[in-house]
Amino acid sequence: MNPSVLWRYGRPALVLLIAALAIGVPLWLVAVTSAKPQGEAVRPNLDLPRHWQPASNYEDAVSQGEMLRGLLNSLLVVVPSVVLVLVLGAGAAWVFARRTSRLVSAAYALCISGLLLPPAVVTVVMELRQLGLANTRPGMIAVYTGMYLSTSIFFMTGFIRAIPFELEEAARIDGARPARIFVRIVLPLLRPVIATATIMVTLYAWSDVFYAFFVLGGGERATLPLGLYQVASAQLYLDNWHLVFAYVVVMSLPMVAVFLVGQRKIVSGITSGAVK
Amino acid sequence: MTQTVAPATSRPAQGGPRKPGRLPRAAVHHPWWFALPAIVVFAGFFLAPNLLNFYYPFTNWSSYHSDIAFTGLDNFRTVAEDGSLLRAIRTTLLYAVLAAFFQNGFGLVLALLLEADTRFNRFFRAVFFLPVLISALATGYVFQALLDQDGAVNSVLGTDVPWLGSTTWTLVLVTLVHGWKWMGLSMLIYLAGLKGIPGDMLEAARMDGAGPWRTFWSVRWPMLAPAVTFNVTTALIGSMNTFDIVQATTGGGPAASTEVFNIYMFRIFGQGLYAQATAMSLVLFLIVVAVAIPLVVGLRRREQLL
Numbered sequence: 001m002n003p004s005v006l007w008r009y010g011r012p013a014l015v016l017l018i019a020a021l022a023i024g025v026p027l028w029l030v031a032v033t034s035a036k037p038q039g040e041a042v043r044p045n046l047d048l049p050r051h052w053q054p055a056s057n058y059e060d061a062v063s064q065g066e067m068l069r070g071l072l073n074s075l076l077v078v079v080p081s082v083v084l085v086l087v088l089g090a091g092a093a094w095v096f097a098r099r100t101s102r103l104v105s106a107a108y109a110l111c112i113s114g115l116l117l118p119p120a121v122v123t124v125v126m127e128l129r130q131l132g133l134a135n136t137r138p139g140m141i142a143v144y145t146g147m148y149l150s151t152s153i154f155f156m157t158g159f160i161r162a163i164p165f166e167l168e169e170a171a172r173i174d175g176a177r178p179a180r181i182f183v184r185i186v187l188p189l190l191r192p193v194i195a196t197a198t199i200m201v202t203l204y205a206w207s208d209v210f211y212a213f214f215v216l217g218g219g220e221r222a223t224l225p226l227g228l229y230q231v232a233s234a235q236l237y238l239d240n241w242h243l244v245f246a247y248v249v250v251m252s253l254p255m256v257a258v259f260l261v262g263q264r265k266i267v268s269g270i271t272s273g274a275v276k
Numbered sequence: 277m278t279q280t281v282a283p284a285t286s287r288p289a290q291g292g293p294r295k296p297g298r299l300p301r302a303a304v305h306h307p308w309w310f311a312l313p314a315i316v317v318f319a320g321f322f323l324a325p326n327l328l329n330f331y332y333p334f335t336n337w338s339s340y341h342s343d344i345a346f347t348g349l350d351n352f353r354t355v356a357e358d359g360s361l362l363r364a365i366r367t368t369l370l371y372a373v374l375a376a377f378f379q380n381g382f383g384l385v386l387a388l389l390l391e392a393d394t395r396f397n398r399f400f401r402a403v404f405f406l407p408v409l410i411s412a413l414a415t416g417y418v419f420q421a422l423l424d425q426d427g428a429v430n431s432v433l434g435t436d437v438p439w440l441g442s443t444t445w446t447l448v449l450v451t452l453v454h455g456w457k458w459m460g461l462s463m464l465i466y467l468a469g470l471k472g473i474p475g476d477m478l479e480a481a482r483m484d485g486a487g488p489w490r491t492f493w494s495v496r497w498p499m500l501a502p503a504v505t506f507n508v509t510t511a512l513i514g515s516m517n518t519f520d521i522v523q524a525t526t527g528g529g530p531a532a533s534t535e536v537f538n539i540y541m542f543r544i545f546g547q548g549l550y551a552q553a554t555a556m557s558l559v560l561f562l563i564v565v566a567v568a569i570p571l572v573v574g575l576r577r578r579e580q581l582l
Contacts, residue, residue, distance in 0.1 A: 007488075012396060015389055019403050022456065026418050027406070029428050033421070044421040045431040084317070092314035098306045107315060115510070116568045118560055120329035120519045122545060122553045126337070127325055146321030149314055168305070178307055197351065207411030210519040212539060214545065225413050225520075232417065232524075241421055248292050248414040255409040 034245040061246035068229035077137055077223060078205045081144035085201050086194055088145070089152030094186055096153065097160035108157065114150030121214050128215065140215045140268035144205050152197040159193040160186065195265030202258055224251050327563065329377055333555035339548030351555035360540060364556065365563065367537045368516055371451055375518070376511035378455025383462025383507065391470050401467070405460035412457060416524020419453045440526055443533040454521050460509050469503030470496065505575040513568050516560070
């Protein structure tokens with residue numbers, strides 16, 4: 001058997017097989033279970049529902065899980081965090097990428113240390129209490145921004161270093177001041193890496209339940225994942241797999257949408273930012 | 277000769293009305309205040325808590341005391357004596373190593389399978405990226421439904437295996453789930469690395485008569501070094517900070533065999549024993565530093581060797 005022929009026909013077959021088993025089966029399970037009545041869903045399996053009731057499941061998940069409130073809470077926390085991470089991160093990355101003094105390298109190293117170091121989640125709660133920000137959205141936004149700045153600074157600094165310096169120099173000779181150069185030249189060039197950072201940070205913050213538990217706690221301001229966790233552990237959804245999975249679907253759709261919109265850019269952003 | 281003269285004459289022209297030589301060029305063109313807000317927020321809400329984390333573990337801070345007093349090593353003694361400290365260290369390190377191994381292994385295989393830029397491959401790259409988009413908590417619930425004794429896997433296989441009930445193997449299964457969730461991201465980064473290998477280098481290898489295996493091990497794998505550095509570091513260090521997947525699949529059980537640091541902190545914090553939770557947080561911090569520094573230095577050196 002010629003190995004190149006084997007590869008030509010074997011590879012797509014292998015890809016299909018892996019995709020069906022690794023991605024198809026779990027997604028199928030979620031899809032069919034979220035359309036089943038409770039009696040059929042108690043023991044989750046891959047069978048088609050004998051009785052279809054997707055509409056009422058999704059309705060129950062939305063009303064019992066307080067999903068609309070959760071969705072609003074998630075948006076109110078995630079959107080400002082992402083904007084701050086991008087704007088503050090871009091400014092810092094510009095300075096870090098273009099200046100070369102020892103102080104700048106030290107500040108850069110410190111600012112990307114968050115890529116490796118674990119956030120001290122318990123003492124952050126202490127600090128927020130002293131600042132009067134415990135259990136508030138601004139507190140949560142501050143924590144997310146502090147935590148994910150490292151990611152955006154790291155990606156953006158790598159990217160800016162690859163942008164020819166002459167572009168800035170030309171604008172400077174035309175008399176543009178730093179703020180103008182930053183807004184008119186640097187930010188537009190950053191588009192692909194901004195897309196990458198947006199998707200990564202949105203993804204982390206949107207899915208986070210750990211830090212939200214410590215900072216926001218439950219109740220009024222609970223975000224979507226916190227809502228999913230609370231109802232799942234409050235026994236409301238115990239063995240109610242049909243509702244859990246309806247919740248999972250609704251919660252995941254916004255992220256899939258964000259990815260589909262920014263798909264092409266995330267790849268170019270990763271290529272130029274991370275792998276250098 | 278002209279080289280030494282040129283900068284001296286060009287400086288005043290560039291500086292404009294500013295007195296020449298008063299500020300270095302960089303400070304004029306890339307002023308610090310662009311970086312300052314980021315530094316302040318990062319220092320205030322990331323570095324400061326981590327510094328505080330060197331103080332609170334030595335206090336009796338909890339929901340049962342109105343004021344905080346210094347108590348020395350009591351918290352560390354408690355977690356060491358009830359066995360949770362060593363168990364958490366062992367579990368977390370094992371989890372991180374296995375999760376990084378699976379995530380990178382799956383990611384690299386997928387990247388090699390989907391390397392060529394065809395429409396078929398682009399579609400399946402997106403398919404394999406899907407798990408990254410689903411929250412880790414949701415992933416955990418999906419796999420709990422699959423692996424439960426009453427779950428889908430047993431119903432398909434017609435078996436009755438308690439997948440999530442083994443004190444030895446459940447940890448491995450959970451790291452497999454972790455690898456499944458993040459393999460799409462590793463795949464993208466390996467794809468980016470593969471794309472960065474110059475075509476003429478592969479051409480040259482083929483001209484020299486290298487087969488696919490030889491090309492992979494002698495040319496592509498060494499050229500992938502930066503992608504490996506990034507992937508292994510982020511996967512290993514990131515999975516030491518794991519929480520959601522473990523909480524949703526096992527909740528730390530059975531018999532605390534999957535109780536990683538963050539699960540422990542979450543549980544103890546919920547009981548109001550804040551200082552004890554910070555003690556564990558400090559130990560996690562120190563372990564991450566101890567693992568991260570040699571890892572990054574070692575992998576960087578490996579990149580330069582090749």
